[in-house]
Amino acid sequence: MSASLTRVLQRWRPGRGGRPADGFDRRLLAPMMTGAALNPVNSSIISVSLVPIGAAFGAPPARTAWLISALYLATAIGQPVMGRLIDLFGPRRLFLTGTALTGVAGVVGMLAPNLGVLIAARVLLGFGTCSGYPAAMYLIRSEARRTGRESPAGVLTALAVTTQTIAVVGPSLGGLLIAVGGWRATLAVNIPLALFGLYLGLRRLPATPVPRRTDGRHPVRDLDLPGMGLFAVALVCLLLFLMDLGGGAWYLPVLTLATGAGFIRRELRARQPFIDVRVLGGNLPLVATYGRALLCYVVTYAFLYGYTQWTEEGRGLSASQAGLVQLPLFATAIVVSALTGRRQAVRGKLLAGAVGQILACALLLPLHADSPVWMLLAVVVVLGVPQGLNGLALQNAVYHQADADRIGSSAGLLRTFGYLGAITASAADGAFFGQRADTGGLHHLAWFMLAASVLFLAVTVTDRSLRRIRDNPDNADDPENTPDTDKPADTGKERT
Template sequence: MTSVLTQVAGSLRRRGGGADRPPDGFDRRLLAPMMLGSVLNPVNSSIISVALVPIGAAFGAPPSRTAWLISALYLATAIGQPVVGRLIDLFGPRRLFLAGTALTGLAGVVGMLAPNLWVLIGARVLLGFGTCAGYPAAMSLIRSEARRTGHDSPAGVLTALAVTTQTIAVVGPSLGGLLIGLGGWRTTLALNIPLALAGIALGLLRLPKTPLPERAEGEPRLAGLDLMGMGLFAVMLVSLLVFLMEPALGHLYLLAVVAVAAAAFAVRELHVDAPFIDLRVLGGNKPLLLTFARALLAYVVTYAFLYGYTQWLEEGRGLSASQTGLAQLPLFGTAIIVSTLTGRRPEIRGKLLAGAAGQVAACALLLVLHSASPIWLIVAVAIVVGVPQGLNSLALQNAVYHQADPERLASSAGLLRTFGYLGAIVASAANGAFFGQRAGTPGMHHLAWFMLAISVAFLVVTVVDRSLGRVGPATREIGQS
């Protein structure tokens, strides 16, 4: 994985034309820490997919319980991303990057030594919070470089970030299968230790130091931070996500908690001077809201495939963890190629339309699979899924970059990931509901119909959004924002 990041960074340096930091160009020394920090969350999101079955066997847990390994990370990250993003907006990326990367390494140690499933779930919570900083920090650095140079950052930089944030996530199953074959499922957690050490070293050496914001004498350091708003936001999300994981009549009270917390959050954010999420600005930015909605829909399908289909390959099709990882390699290769070829094109609407159509086609293909499906068909499915994987994450990221308030880009990037993780939680809940005790073919087909309906909704939301036609060629110069 690190070799892939190195090659992408090297390619960008060569295209940049020589010096690492020309006075009027993007500082390409930032690429390595940006990309490594951004890859921590997506790789940990996907690497667990091939480890769910062996972890369940080790601890005697069915798919409905091991699904919490997925949801724990997304629950922590869905809350942490906008919170850490806001902290980055206020205090700069370096401090949060280093703290988050250190927490990621600690989570790797806890997970590697976990004696039972619940400790392992706790490690995944730590991992979720630890990996929060990488992506919003990278988006903040891109924006700050644009301000420093007075020019929009190179399209290749955003492409590289898209590759490391979502596209490269599809290497997780292949990497996980390899690690499990070498040393068992615990190696998928231990991987975070060397990655965190490398991230800390790169952060210390290359990330710029930024001064702390000015404050009045005697004023607390966090005086400008909307802690109450963050707390209400967390209560709202936790209640919602716990209900989605185990929807039942006995848990309907959680929806009441969600409604009360949401109402209190809205009142708070509309009346505080420095809100955690500026609802006035966000409410007036309908294109950005539609982008968040598309992220939710797109990632329901992405993660339902990543976890549900992967589990089916092991239990329904009978492949080993290593074989399943190899079967997903074409997805990784296709996504990387698609992202690289389309990354420098400024248009966003066409990418989203093609990505939506690709998801519809991929879900339809899942309906023809069965327990004796030939390997060539499994490879074909992976290739088809790789196309929207390479298009959607890139287009959504670029849309937020151009649609968000420049002063809140990091927190807006965090919100994009939050909506994506809401989609992942919905996908995880769907996997548990359709599979139950075993990931068999009938359950996979039911899941495919659900994914197909979500894919059609994503396509419709994209078709009707005419504002996308104004994002890309006609966007403003970042340095003039």
């Protein structure tokens, strides 16, 4: 990935103090991208591990699906929580804490004696890896404030390349690790990654003093713990329902709605709400972006997990071969992100990405147990195009639509909705595959993905607010093209 990122950022020329001529402190890039990569790597590396883990513990796909959902549940809860803490206390403390927890989770997972302990390790991984992305978005916004100009488009592009396309390295890396050291190596890899992240964080992230309020209150008292608790309970109930749709647990959606209503009521009354639902409700473009993220990642992760399991069990490939089949997805997405990153073109990217997802889902339908390898690769290459477009466009949309003072929590919420999509995808994989990932289950999953892709396209076509996000490929040079960095660019949202 380093060569691709170098090409993305090659227009930067260093100035004094190791900073590029446009003012962005490039020393922040390594910890930003390392921290942001921890979650997508762990999200995808498990895809080729599910079959050998299931064989080791005698667990069917319906049970091993919890390895996916456990991480996403923890991350869906932890992302906005970490984002809010970063907004209040700065990124360094939370980055280091989360990275250390990632290393601990790697040790627990490597030594797990049964599936339950392994699921617990994935929960720890979810909480540990959820600080990197909000910290990166906070640093980009704080650099814009420091320099008095918008950060270069290449910075957001590099972050998108890291967070959205690095996930596709996971299956190939996982296949290699399994071939060398078995499935436990896919957990152990977090130990050196965490040590590297800790080194970069200690060396390069700026220390942020704890802010002091004029009224003498410590900022920790501004944390909305009841709101965070209700948010977590609602997500847990929703996950349990999605993971067992045919189980007859009718009370779970009732509890989800009840705790969700309690959460909204709490946030409307809180002095410092965890999620400011008044502002969020008045910012319909941002809400629409979160909805698109959910739909987008339903398709992305249903493919990542479902298609990979099918290539192993339905098509008969080994774990390392299944990982290699996914590799063109990474290469295609990197090229697309690098070529399109300098221009925002948010609406155009989302439209092209939606069409690409529809085409990729349609190509799953003719696949069967004897399909030639070139057909398997063709599906992956086609999906690589929307993989490179959608993540970049969604990230840019949030960056311009969110309130600057809550960029950490807003970025965390983007990940939360993405992981809700991943949880839905995981539940769909378990429901359609049952005891084995066969071709019939893949075709049912493809129709489900196709429906989500069509809905994603419809939501994008009807959203006029996307036209208001300005397209400034050289926004670091022209003062007239530089928005006020103390508040988000004008996206037509209402404010309350």
